[in-house]
Amino acid sequence: MKRKNHNDDINRRRFLQIGATFAASAIFLPLSANKGFGALPSYQADNSIPSLKLNNGIEMPMLGFGTNTLNGPTCVRCVSDAISVGYRLIDTANIYGNEEFVGEGIKQSGIKREKLFITSKLWVDDYGYESTKKAFETSLNKLGIEYLDLYLIHRPRGDVKGSWKAMEELYKEGKIRAIGVSNFEPEQLDDLMADAKIKPALNQIETHVFFQQHNSYKALKKYEIQMEAWSPFAAGRNGIFTNQILADIGKKYNKSIAQVCLRWHYQRGIVAIPRSSQKAHMIENLDIFDFELSKTDMKTIAKLDLNITQFPEWE
Numbered sequence: 030m031k032r033k034n035h036n037d038d039i040n041r042r043r044f045l046q047i048g049a050t051f052a053a054s055a056i057f058l059p060l061s062a063n064k065g066f067g068a069l070p071s072y073q074a075d076n077s078i079p080s081l082k083l084n085n086g087i088e089m090p091m092l093g094f095g096t097n098t099l100n101g102p103t104c105v106r107c108v109s110d111a112i113s114v115g116y117r118l119i120d121t122a123n124i125y126g127n128e129e130f131v132g133e134g135i136k137q138s139g140i141k142r143e144k145l146f147i148t149s150k151l152w153v154d155d156y157g158y159e160s161t162k163k164a165f166e167t168s169l170n171k172l173g174i175e176y177l178d179l180y181l182i183h184r185p186r187g188d189v190k191g192s193w194k195a196m197e198e199l200y201k202e203g204k205i206r207a208i209g210v211s212n213f214e215p216e217q218l219d220d221l222m223a224d225a226k227i228k229p230a231l232n233q234i235e236t237h238v239f240f241q242q243h244n245s246y247k248a249l250k251k252y253e254i255q256m257e258a259w260s261p262f263a264a265g266r267n268g269i270f271t272n273q274i275l276a277d278i279g280k281k282y283n284k285s286i287a288q289v290c291l292r293w294h295y296q297r298g299i300v301a302i303p304r305s306s307q308k309a310h311m312i313e314n315l316d317i318f319d320f321e322l323s324k325t326d327m328k329t330i331a332k333l334d335l336n337i338t339q340f341p342e343w344e
């Protein structure tokens with residue numbers, strides 16, 4: 030019951046926000062300008078994972094499955110397992126070198142394409158107008174699918190604007206249901222949006238209890254751009270899975286540290302894409318919709334913020 034109320038709240042808020050955005054920002058294309066969009070089947074939510082609406086009106090699950098570092102037969106098995114236990118949002122990227130294996134896992138799951146929400150990302154080497162179009166087709170071919178639900182510019186470097194123009198066209202042609210970015214700071218979004226015809230639907234950034242991204246959180250809310258957390262467990266760094274504060278909070282609800290972390294993301298309205306190679310963990314990570322962290326617990330978790338990346342090697 031609580032889950033439904035929370036989700037309804039998010040949807041209501043989003044509805045009001047989207048209305049306000051379209052009233053306020055005439056520079057971006059209205060939905061009707063996207064001629065190709067109607068040609069694609071919509072994502073059909075069919076299970077217990079709540080969804081939200083992106084700023085172009087399409088529905089997206091609030092919890093998904095990450096695939097970075099999964100490769101070969103392990104990746105095939107993990108993606109197929111993840112879908113079998115209920116995940117519908119699958120996150121991959123050209124640079125992970127696993128799109129074929131993700132595609133094979135999807136195929137082996139036997140699920141209908143329209144039940145899934147598939148994200149991939151354009152890598153830096155392919156930035157620029159022409160290269161983006163080619164890279165997009167390569168990703169589709171590797172994944173063995175006809176369209177992407179979400180395509181992201183992986184990092185804010187190089188000819189981002191040339192890539193964005195190509196992505197806007199692919200979107201208008203109906204080959205992608207939503208376009209967005211990853212690892213963009215608010216100022217980099219400002220710069221992109223200064224010339225964009227279509228506003229990014231989403232920004233995927235490092236977010237976890239040790240790096241809570243308050244600045245981006247506020248800016249993305251203001252822009253009506255959905256925030257998505259990569260490494261929602263900080264990939265296990267900084268002792269997250271043995272953190273006593275998170276363990277004590279979990280005990281109150283009979284939940285694990287992983288579940289507390291994912292519930293915290295969900296209550297902030299952030300989409301999270303945890304990765305796991307173990308089916309038991311995949312199941313555990315989905316089981317977060319039957320409890321609610323109290324305001325006090327949310328405040329306690331807020332104090333864990335170190336406001337610094339846990340992945341300095343990627344800076």
Ligand SMILES: NC(=O)c1ccc[n+]([C@@H]2O[C@H](COP(=O)([O-])OP(=O)(O)OC[C@H]3O[C@@H](n4cnc5c(N)ncnc54)[C@H](OP(=O)(O)O)[C@@H]3O)[C@@H](O)[C@H]2O)c1
Binds near residue numbers: 095098304
């Ligand atoms: N856009 C970007 O630049 C970017 C960068 C990094 C990541 N990403 C995306 O974000 C996804 C998630 O991030 P991530 O892969 O870095 O790491 P993560 O999801 O933060 O953490 C993964 C680690 O947590 C462990 N784990 C998962 N569930 C657990 C549970 N219930 N209990 C204990 N341990 C658990 C996994 O081990 P087991 O396998 O043993 O379960 C694995 O070692 C990536 O896979 C990728 O799709 C995007």
